[in-house]
Amino acid sequence: MHPVVLDTDGQVIDGRNRLKACEIAGIEPTYTTYDGDDPAGYALSVNVHRRNLSKGQIAMITAKAGFLSGQSECPPSGHSSRFLSGQLGISRGIVSKANVVLQHAPDLVDPVISGATGLNDAYTVAQETKAKANSDEVQIARLREEDPELADRVTAQELTLQGAWAERKARVEEDLRQRRVATGLLCEVLPSLAQIRGTRTFALYDPDLAPPGRAVTREVIQHAATALAEIAGVWKERDLP
Known part of the structure; x- marks a missing residue:
């Protein structure tokens, strides 16, 4: 009923389980070759439509497969959320939600795919996790990486978190100022000194x-x-x- 589909290089892109079943049964399978320009998109589309999945599950499977726009610097076959919406019959909003879950609540990806958790519920958790990224606790951890002394003062309640970041900014700006002064001084003195090497300048002092x-x-x-x-x-x- 469904031939094993190969790409133009003879690689299986759909029907691996059917092929395995034929090998076990000792039956020669029938083959067909996909001649389109998007074998990855084809394989994803036929598989999700063959299964009884909700749109949330389809979107999550797609996200996990790494096809969503923005999940990597170069998504396979150049897939975008608009393309997937059209191919799989799911809205771009659902695709976007799955993307957020993948980024901020990865432990809920498989429960969404299995149907144990709804995409909307997972998305709510992911949003909360994303919001916590800017919480005081996360900010202190970041401050500790950049300036442990200031982080210790915040923990000891000697300094507010806002005040610590203000001081951190001032320290960074002062460090930049000093580097600019030093760089300017060296660039002014050393090239001039190098240029008079081998001349009569020293003798004329x-x-x-x-x-x-x-x-x-x-x-x-x-x-x-x-x-x-x-x-x-x-x-x-x-x-x-």
Whole structure:
């Protein structure tokens, strides 16, 4: 009644159980070749329609199979929620709900597929889980990863969570400011120093013309040499060009 369907490469895309039954019974199965351009979509469509499934179950099976738009960077065969809605006769809203359950309540995916849990009930749980992602507890855990000292102060009730994030933001901004200043200083000094290497600039130095407090002495040169050695070490450690 239903031939085993192969793709153009001879791979089974529908009828694996029928093929196995024929092998057990010693019967030569009949084959047909799918000549369309979407074997994955075809296999999914014929299988879900062959089973007595609710639309919620169909949507959840589809989501679990990884066909929903947004579940991966490159969904198989380029399937989108619009395509699946048309192929499987389910609304995009149901597809979207299944997607949310897959992302935020994965432990309910199989119960929805088996029929033990309705998609709407699972979706409600998934929404609650998603909302908790922004709860104080989650925020403290995130803060602890970024700045354990601030997280400890929040736990000790020395600082509010809002105040801790404000201080964290200020620390990040100050760190960025310092990095900008340091980068600007190094980019201004070192390239200029490198450019005068091998020239007569050093021989032309006149201490009487040096700005107050900026005279170049042997001590200054020694400190500069030490600084260059330290810079070279840091660049090697950070694997910078």
